Amino acid sequence: MSPAEHSQPLSLSHCPADQTTMSMTDVLCADDIAKAVGACEAVDSFNHKKFFEMVGLKKKTKCDMEKVFHILDKDRSGFIEEDELMFILKGFSSKGRELSAKETKILLAAGDIDGDGKIGVDEFTTLVANC
Numbered sequence: 001m002s003p004a005e006h007s008q009p010l011s012l013s014h015c016p017a018d019q020t021t022m023s024m025t026d027v028l029c030a031d032d033i034a035k036a037v038g039a040c041e042a043v044d045s046f047n048h049k050k051f052f053e054m055v056g057l058k059k060k061t062k063c064d065m066e067k068v069f070h071i072l073d074k075d076r077s078g079f080i081e082e083d084e085l086m087f088i089l090k091g092f093s094s095k096g097r098e099l100s101a102k103e104t105k106i107l108l109a110a111g112d113i114d115g116d117g118k119i120g121v122d123e124f125t126t127l128v129a130n131c
C-alpha cells in the first residue's frame with residue numbers, strides 16, 4: 001500500500017465537496033433537469049415538491065443533496081439566501097427562469113426552519129427529503 005492510500009482513511013460520513021469543479025449534471029441526469037425546469041416554465045408554476053421529485057434529487061443520497069446545496073450556494077456563505085433562491089432554477093439549468101418574488105418567498109418559508117431568512121445545508125436536505 002502506498003503512503004498516499006494510508007493517509008486517506010475511508011470515510012463515508014463526510015462528503016468531499018469540490019465546489020469549483022462540480023456541476024449539476026455530476027449529480028443529476030441532464031434529461032431530468034431539462035424536464036423539471038421545463039415543467040415550471042410558466043411564472044408562478046414553481047412547486048418545490050414537484051421540482052425536487054422530477055429532477056431526481058428526492059431519491060438521491062444526503063451526500064448528493066449536499067453537493068447540490070453547495071452548487072446553489074453561489075457565494076459560498078454556507079447558506080442559500082433569498083437572492084440565491086430566486087435563481088435556483090438557473091442553478092440547475094441555464095434555461096431556467098428566475099423565480100418570482102412570490103415563489104421565492106414560498107420556497108424560503110418552506111425551507112427556513114429556524115426562521116433566519118436563509119436556508120442552511122440541513123434545512124435544504126430536510127426540505128428535499130420531506131417533499
Ligand SMILES: [Ca+2]
Binds near residue numbers: 074076077080081
Ligand atoms: Ca449563500
